[in-house]
Amino acid sequence: MTKKIKTRFYVFNLLILTAAISLLFSCSSLPTDETVPANLTPIELNQRAQAELDNGSLRNALEYYKIVIKRYGTDASTRTAAEYEIAHIYISQKxxxxxxxxxxxxxxxxxxxxxxxxxxxxxxxxxxxxxxxxxxxxxxxxxxxxxxxxxxx
Structure with a gap:
């Protein structure tokens, strides 16, 4: 009986550890203004965002579009395109x-x-x-x- 409890305890701890590690890696993989190369053009950033959308990663795509706005938001056409894409993602997220x-x-x-x-x-x-x-x-x-x-x- 004690052996069963210990086994369950270890399995439970292993699951918790695995979940924590996967959460850590999923959060750390989000693109940020600091991790995305500063020399990327708006077109390249949009391509990366689109690739993330194609891969089903809405969070990463949103971050790329937010980076576009942060870096190039003074250009009205660039800002408009990025904001439209963000709004469209928001609709898909309800x-x-x-x-x-x-x-x-x-x-x-x-x-x-x-x-x-x-x-x-x-x-x-x-x-x-x-x-x-x-x-x-x-x-x-x-x-x-x-x-x-x-x-x-």
Whole structure:
């Protein structure tokens, strides 16, 4: 009986250790501004983000797009493309409010002075996704729920 308990104890500890190590490695493998080479162009960063999406790693893709914005966000077209991709990922993660806010900002950018110089494809895509987020948010009363939560705090 004691041998069974010891065996279970060791197996349990081994599982905990394995989980902790895999968590450590999964977190440490996220790209950061410090770990991604500084000489990469926005195109190269976007390619890396797209490769991560193709591999099913939404977290890594998001980080690459955030790096694009951090490094090259002063260029409106680069920022718009990266923000659209982030918003699209948020939709796939069902982060409707975050996606909606980002898509609204993209659409607003097009309607401001200088918006005519941006690639029209992101306006079309942002409007399409914005309509989708708005429908979901209204159907599920997410904005009202968020406002009530903030009032209670």
């Amino acid at each position: 982060k409707w409010l975050e996606a909606d806010d980002m898509l609204k900002a993209i659409i607003d950018r097009y309607e401001m002075a200088g918006g005519a110089g941006l690639a029209p494809k992101y306006l079309v895509l942002a409007r399409k996704d914005y309509k989708r987020t708005q429908e979901y948010i209204q159907k599920h009363n997410l904005r009202k729920t968020k406002a009530k939560s903030e009032e209670q705090v």
